[in-house]
Structure formats: C-alpha cells, structure tokens
Amino acid sequence: MLLLSSKDVESLLEIKKLPAIIEDCFYAYATGQAVMPPKVYLDLPEYNGDFRAMPAYLKGACGLKWVCVYPQNPQNYGLPSIIGLLIYSDPATGMPMAIMEASSLTSYRTAAASAVATRYLANPEARTLGVIGCGIQARTHIKVLAEDYPFDCIYLYDVNPAKTMELKQIFPHLPLKSASLEETCRADILCTLTPARKPVIQKHFLKPGTHIDAIGADAPGKQELDLEILQQARIFVDDVKQSTHGGEINVAISSGALTKEDIAGTLGEVIAGKRPGRQAKDEITVFDSTGLAIQDIALAAYLYERAVKHGTGLEVELF
Numbered sequence: 001m002l003l004l005s006s007k008d009v010e011s012l013l014e015i016k017k018l019p020a021i022i023e024d025c026f027y028a029y030a031t032g033q034a035v036m037p038p039k040v041y042l043d044l045p046e047y048n049g050d051f052r053a054m055p056a057y058l059k060g061a062c063g064l065k066w067v068c069v070y071p072q073n074p075q076n077y078g079l080p081s082i083i084g085l086l087i088y089s090d091p092a093t094g095m096p097m098a099i100m101e102a103s104s105l106t107s108y109r110t111a112a113a114s115a116v117a118t119r120y121l122a123n124p125e126a127r128t129l130g131v132i133g134c135g136i137q138a139r140t141h142i143k144v145l146a147e148d149y150p151f152d153c154i155y156l157y158d159v160n161p162a163k164t165m166e167l168k169q170i171f172p173h174l175p176l177k178s179a180s181l182e183e184t185c186r187a188d189i190l191c192t193l194t195p196a197r198k199p200v201i202q203k204h205f206l207k208p209g210t211h212i213d214a215i216g217a218d219a220p221g222k223q224e225l226d227l228e229i230l231q232q233a234r235i236f237v238d239d240v241k242q243s244t245h246g247g248e249i250n251v252a253i254s255s256g257a258l259t260k261e262d263i264a265g266t267l268g269e270v271i272a273g274k275r276p277g278r279q280a281k282d283e284i285t286v287f288d289s290t291g292l293a294i295q296d297i298a299l300a301a302y303l304y305e306r307a308v309k310h311g312t313g314l315e316v317e318l319f
C-alpha cells in the first residue's frame with residue numbers, strides 16, 4: 001500500500017489539468033455513473049469543530065475521506081483549519097491501495113470545482129476576481145482560477161489584513177490588491193472563502209452580472225451571502241441534498257425563505273446540458289459548493305495513477 005504525503009500530493013498535481021478532472025466527475029455524477037452517499041457529520045461543538053466521513057465510487061475508483069474543519073486552528077494552534085486523510089481502495093477486492101494526505105487534495109479539488117462553475121456560469125469577458133477570506137482555500141482558488149482567466153486585478157479582503165499580505169507574498173507575479181470588502185465585491189467573479197455564520201456580502205455591494213463561487217458554507221448554520229442575494233440570483237448547487245443541509249442556502253432553506261424549487265440546477269446538470277447555465281449578461285449567478293466526495297475520489301484516482309507511474313510515495317506492508 002502506498003502512503004502519499006502532502007509534499008507528494010503537491011508534487012504530483014498538474015494545476016492546468018484539475019478543472020477537466022473535476023468537470024468529468026460532475027458529468028459522471030449527473031449521468032448516473034457515480035455512487036455517493038451524503039457526507040456524515042460528527043459535530044464537536046465543545047471543540048468548535050467537526051469531522052466529516054465522505055465515501056464515493058466513481059468509474060472504477062472508490063474510497064473514503066475523513067476530514068475535519070476546525071476554524072480556530074490557525075489562531076490557536078498554528079494548524080490548518082482543514083485536516084484530512086483519504087483511503088483509496090480497490091473496488092474489485094476492497095483492498096486499500098493508498099492512504100493519502102487530503103488537506104491539500106481538498107483545497108485543490110474545491111478550487112477546481114469553482115473554476116469549472118466559473119467557466120460555465122460567469123460572463124466570459126470577466127476580468128476581475130474578488131477573494132473574500134484569504135486563508136488556505138484562497139491560495140488554491142487564486143492558483144487554479146488565474147490559469148483560466150487573464151485577470152486584470154485580483155482584489156483581496158480578509159478580516160485579518162495580514163492574510164492578504166501573505167497572499168501577495170505567495171503570488172508576486174499576479175495583480176493582487178488588498179481592498180475593502182465593498183471594493184472586493186465589485187469584482188466580476190467573487191469567491192467567498194470564510195467560515196462565516198452571518199452574511200458577509202450584501203446585495204448592494206454587487207454589480208449586475210457577478211458570478212459568485214460560494215465556498216465557505218459547508219455545514220449547517222454557515223452562510224456568507226445576504227438573503228437578498230440568494231432571492232435574486234440564479235443558484236446552482238453541487239448537490240441538492242448537501243447544499244440544502246449545509247451549503248450556502250441551508251439557513252434560508254431551514255427558515256423557509258427559499259425552497260428547493262429556487263435552485264436553478266446542479267453544476268453537473270449544466271455540464272451535461274440538462275439545465276441552462278447563465279441566461280443573461282446582467283444576472284447574478286451563485287455556485288453553492290459544499291464539496292463532494294466524488295471530487296476527492298476523482299483527484300485521488302489521478303494522484304494514485306501518477307504516483308505509481310513516477311514511483312512517488314512510500315510503500316508499506318499493512319496486510
């Protein structure tokens with residue numbers, strides 16, 4: 001069995017290829033070629049965190065991601081908010097083939113899903129990106145989205161200004177600018193990447209035609225967008241069950257302010273041509289991303305194949 005560390009995972013990833021891998025898995029899911037039970041949450045409010053168990057099968061590949069979200073980890077312990085491991089198994093025999101670090105895998109597959117949603121839903125002439133929340137997900141979002149769009153400016157906003165400075169040091173070659181919340185929200189494409197539980201972005205901050213990748217809300221009670229945005233936007237989700245349970249729309253759904261009928265479609269349905277994506281230049285589109293286990297397995301399959309080909313990782317005998 002192969003052990004893949006975060007360094008191995010980073011060394012095996014080819015950024016340009018990630019959106020196509022994720023697009024393919026959303027298509028497979030929308031066309032009945034994947035099996036994915038809803039993720040199971042283990043809430044530990046006394047520790048201000050939670051764990052999720054995320055199994056999936058996709059085109060001859062299967063596995064389970066065990067991942068936690070501890071938003072206070074960076075401040076309190078100098079650890080990432082998201083820490084995960086993935087067990088990649090042989091669906092024919094059940095034999096584990098690899099265990100891989102899944103924190104970086106999570107942030108790359110999340111950014112790749114945003115890139116795919118942005119390709120399908122944003123106005124093609126979009127030239128500015130706004131990043132709200134400049135932690136780990138922001139790093140991969142900037143890396144992956146900047147491969148797709150020749151951004152004139154990438155606006156950065158975080159409640160902790162030091163986080164925007166960190167990003168500027170990581171990406172000196174990109175047009176990054178620290179900005180106010182309002183200025184950042186005027187971008188053509190907005191990525192919201194905070195663990196907020198109260199809306200951060202108000203409708204009047206946005207201009208017509210904005211596309212929003214709403215990433216931060218991935219558990220019950222989390223939300224980043226004001227209700228007025230959700231009521232006026234066309235909302236696309238990664239998965240209806242997961243988004244109504246814990247995605248950006250979960251609070252509005254539980255209060256009855258939105259219903260499932262307000263969802264314009266899943267990203268997979270748009271990719272498969274079953275539902276229309278953006279219909280007008282000035283409409284606001286929202287991609288409500290909760291993160292799907294099929295994304296993890298699609299990336300794990302790609303990483304495993306490359307690791308074997310390149311002799312990367314550590315072979316261990318467990319069985």
Ligand SMILES: NC(=O)c1ccc[n+]([C@@H]2O[C@H](COP(=O)([O-])OP(=O)(O)OC[C@H]3O[C@@H](n4cnc5c(N)ncnc54)[C@H](O)[C@@H]3O)[C@@H](O)[C@H]2O)c1
Nearest residue numbers: 081110133134135136137158159193194195216289290291
């Ligand atoms: N949808 C998905 O697939 C998916 C995947 C991974 C992470 N997430 C979620 O994304 C969020 C961010 O994850 P991360 O790993 O980047 O966390 P992180 O702790 O590395 O970064 C979060 C950043 O948000 C900033 N922030 C907090 N509140 C803010 C506010 N009100 N306004 C502006 N900035 C604010 C923090 O200062 C921090 O820099 C979490 O809620 C996480 O659960 C979702």
